[in-house]
Amino acid sequence: xxxxxxxxxxxxxxxxxxxxxxxxxxxxxxxxxxxxxxxxxxxxxxxxxxxxxxxxxxxxxxxxxxxxxxxxxxxxxxxxxxxxxxxxxxxxxxxxxxxxxxxxxxxxxxxxxxxxxxxxxxxxxxxxxxxxxxxxxxxxxxxxxxxxxxxxxxxxxxxxxxxxxxxxxxxxxxxxxxxxxxxxxxxxxxxxxxxxxxxxxxxxxxxxxxxxxxxxxxxxxxxxxxxxxxxxxxxxxxxxxxxxxxxxxxxxxxxxxxxxxxxxxxxxxxxxxxxxxxxxxxxxxxxxxxxxxxxxxxxxxxxxxxxxxxxxxxxxxxxxxxxxxxxxxxxxxxxxxxxxxxxxxxxxxxxxxxxxxxxxxxxxxxxxxxxxxxxxxxxxxxxxxxxxxxxx
Amino acid sequence: xxxxxxxxxxxxxxxxxxxxxxxxxxxxxxxxxxxxxxxxxxxxxxxxxxxxxxxxxxxxxxxxxxxxxxxxxxxxxxxxxxxxxxxxxxxxxx
Numbered sequence: 001x002x003x004x005x006x007x008x009x010x011x012x013x014x015x016x017x018x019x020x021x022x023x024x025x026x027x028x029x030x031x032x033x034x035x036x037x038x039x040x041x042x043x044x045x046x047x048x049x050x051x052x053x054x055x056x057x058x059x060x061x062x063x064x065x066x067x068x069x070x071x072x073x074x075x076x077x078x079x080x081x082x083x084x085x086x087x088x089x090x091x092x093x094x095x096x097x098x099x100x101x102x103x104x105x106x107x108x109x110x111x112x113x114x115x116x117x118x119x120x121x122x123x124x125x126x127x128x129x130x131x132x133x134x135x136x137x138x139x140x141x142x143x144x145x146x147x148x149x150x151x152x153x154x155x156x157x158x159x160x161x162x163x164x165x166x167x168x169x170x171x172x173x174x175x176x177x178x179x180x181x182x183x184x185x186x187x188x189x190x191x192x193x194x195x196x197x198x199x200x201x202x203x204x205x206x207x208x209x210x211x212x213x214x215x216x217x218x219x220x221x222x223x224x225x226x227x228x229x230x231x232x233x234x235x236x237x238x239x240x241x242x243x244x245x246x247x248x249x250x251x252x253x254x255x256x257x258x259x260x261x262x263x264x265x266x267x268x269x270x271x272x273x274x275x276x277x278x279x280x281x282x283x284x285x286x287x288x289x290x291x292x293x294x295x296x297x298x299x300x301x302x303x304x305x306x307x308x309x310x311x312x313x314x315x316x317x318x319x320x321x322x323x324x325x326x327x328x329x330x331x332x333x334x335x336x337x338x339x340x341x342x343x344x345x346x347x348x349x350x351x352x353x354x355x356x357x358x359x360x361x362x363x364x365x366x367x368x369x370x371x372x373x374x375x376x377x378x379x380x381x382x383x384x385x386x387x388x389x390x391x392x
Numbered sequence: 393x394x395x396x397x398x399x400x401x402x403x404x405x406x407x408x409x410x411x412x413x414x415x416x417x418x419x420x421x422x423x424x425x426x427x428x429x430x431x432x433x434x435x436x437x438x439x440x441x442x443x444x445x446x447x448x449x450x451x452x453x454x455x456x457x458x459x460x461x462x463x464x465x466x467x468x469x470x471x472x473x474x475x476x477x478x479x480x481x482x483x484x485x486x
Contacts, residue, residue, distance in 0.1 A: 056403070056451045056481040057440040073407070073436055079444035111443040180450065 006351070006358050006391055007048070007068075008366065009036035012384035014050050016068050017358075017366070024368050024379045029068040035179070038117055038348055038388045044124045045141060049074075051115035051128070053179045059115045061128070063142070076144050078128055078136050080110035084147065085161040086132050087170040088184050105168070107161065110134070113178035117348065119190030121197035129187030131178040133157075133204055137216065148216045156207065156221065156238055157185075171238035175205035188347055189245045193252045201245060201255070201270060208240030209257065209270055225273035229261045243287045244347035245270075247296075254296025254325075258289040258347070263301060265326045276326025282313050283320045283329045288350035290357065297325040300352060300373055302345040302359055310344055317341040319350075319359070319373050335376030336367060348388035360386030393419040396426055397476040404479070408434040423454055424467035426477045441479055442467070451482045 006017035008026065014036050016029035030036075031052060038051040048064040050071065061074040085107050094102035114131040121127065126138040128145065135148040153159060159166035174183035186205055193199035198215035201222070208223040227234045230241075241260035248254040257264040262277035262284055277284040285306045292298035301320045305313045312318075316338040318331045343361035350359040357373050360366040364383040367376045398416040405412040411434050418429035424446065431438035441452055448454060448464040455461065455478040461469045471477060 054440070056449065057407070058443060058449055060439075077436070077439055079439075109445055111445055111447070 004354050004356055004391070006356070006368070006379075006389060007039040007041065008360055008383070008386060009039040009050065009348070009388035010360075010364075010384040010386050011035050014039050014068065014071075015383065017368075017379055024377060026366065026380045026383060030064065030071045031062065036387065037115060038390075040118055040120075040388075040390045041392045042120050042126065043392070044120060044122075047142075049118050049126070049142075051118060053114060055179070059112045059130075059179070061115065061142075074142055076138070076142060078112055078115060078130060078134075078145055080112065080134060081147055083162045084110040084134075084152065086110055086152075086184070087158045087161070087166070087168070087172075088132070088174060090183070105170070107165070108132075108184075113180065113182055113184060114186065116177070116186055116188045117190055119192055121192040121200075122194060123197035125192075125197060127190045127192070127200070129190050129202060131175065131182075131186030132184040133172060133187050133207070135187055135190070135202055135216070150217055151202070151210070151212075151219050154210075154219055171207065172204060173206040173239060177205065189242065191245060191247050191252075191255070193247070194249050195252060199252075201247075203242040203245045203257070205243070206241045207238050208242055209245060211270060222270035223273070224271065225266075225275070226257075226259065226264060227261065227275065244289055246289055246291045248291045248293065250294045251296035254291065256289045256291050256299045258286050258301060260285070260307060263289070263326065265299075267296070267325065274326070276322070278326075278329055281320070281329050282318070282331060285310075286345070287347040288345055288359070290350045290352040293353050295323070298323045299326075300350060300357055302343075302350055304344060311342040312344075315340050315342060317343050317361075319357070319369075319376075321373050332369075332373040332376070334374065335369075335378070337365075341365075346387055348390075349386050351389045351391045353391035356391055358389050358391065360389050362386065393421050393425070394471060394473040394475075396420050396471050396473075398426060398430065399476055399478045400430075401480045403481055404437065404440065407440060408437050410434055411437075420471055422467060423456065423461050423463075423469045423471060423477060426471065427467060453480050453482050454478065455480070 008015040014030040015026045035053040050062040052060045117129040119127045128136045136145040157170045157172045172185040189203035191201040200212045211222045243258045253269040255266045264273040286303045290300045317336040318333045358368045362385040366379040420426040
């Protein structure tokens with residue numbers, strides 16, 4: 001089909017990738033020189049949304065209504081309301097400590113450190129996830145965005161800090177993925193149930209998976225079956241470093257998760273998770289996961305070596321695919337470099353849809369498969385560092 | 393209020409081309425009022441210069457003539473007739 005399009009967010013702009021004369025060709029199509037964290041099309045309106053991180057000028061929502069010919073700042077930008085505060089751990093210089101530093105819990109005034117992900121509901125809602133961990137929703141097509149207060153004020157992160165000091169305890173830890181590297185929790189995954197737009201999941205680095213059944217009025221953890229390896233209580237409710245979650249659009253109870261400590265699969269809408277890592281097959285650590293749009297048991301990953309070695313295994317790049325809910329995995333290497341390749345693929349930079357699987361790496365390599373990953377075509381080797389790839 | 397000259401880094405003209413090449417003058421008694429007046433001329437520019445709490449963004453600098461502003465949190469530094477407020481990007485990165 002000639003109309004398939006990939007949208008690629010990079011450290012230096014937005015790229016549109018489409019087939020020209022039978023070859024996939026990337027074209028710089030917006031925001032030259034600007035860091036773009038995510039770009040996606042709203043299926044309800046057809047509008048393109050890009051989440052920008054200007055180094056100096058802050059995070060901005062950018063929109064295009066003409067398929068990326070022109071872009072403009074969205075009139076409503078994402079802003080934390082007056083009085084929004086959050087608890088966070090911060091390192092400080094402690095000359096009395098043997099190590100010279102200590103950690104303390106701080107209450108900070110919230111300001112947007114990063115726009116990380118955007119998701120769209122069947123009811124026209126637009127959801128944006130940020131660092132620090134805010135979920136902002138627009139129900140008027142993007143004319144205004146509101147912070148989801150039940151999630152912001154959730155007991156797991158210390159309660160309502162608008163009214164006072166809350167409980168003084170948070171079970172949400174941080175990520176250094178914000179623009180300036182400031183350590184704070186962030187929402188990087190938004191899943192809207194295609195059957196019911198009030199059924200939402202978000203995933204947080206570092207807290208885990210959180211679900212709402214009532215359009216965001218109440219939220220509960222969905223981390224059962226996940227095992228932590230960086231806290232004394234491996235079965236704790238919170239503290240999970242989910243890297244990304246995605247559901248199968250045709251069978252949304254099938255949800256996949258690439259986690260810091262392995263790959264998890266749920267066949268019951270995240271009520272329970274099952275670890276499906278196969279380290280002996282190279283399937284364990286990584287950031288992204290993509291789920292087949294029709295078959296919830298089929299998913300793709302781009303594995304890395306490990307937490308300690310965030311790079312390919314033995315210098316060969318491969319995609320791992322399962323067709324049976326993670327019981328078995330196949331390594332897909334045809335068309336991908338197998339020598340001296342050390343690519344890292346970020347959480348949003350692998351996508352499956354419309355008969356295409358595509359991924360891009362922080363070393364600026366972009367690959368597409370039109371046969372479910374059996375073989376790969378190189379789209380570009382000299383693109384800027386790639387942050388996100390979306391189909392549509 | 394005092395008539396204040398404003399000079400912006402050319403980087404901002406990429407986002408607000410309507411300001412390029414203009415001799416910018418605003419009525420203001422504080423740097424915060426300078427930013428507000430700029431936002432009236434070019435809606436959205438205040439959010440480029442300051443965060444949603446009104447604090448100067450970490451990698452943005454503001455000067456009154458040759459002196460860096462002292463109050464980065466509320467931009468309360470006073471300005472007087474004949475002074476020029478400069479808004480510039482800090483050099484960060486390479």
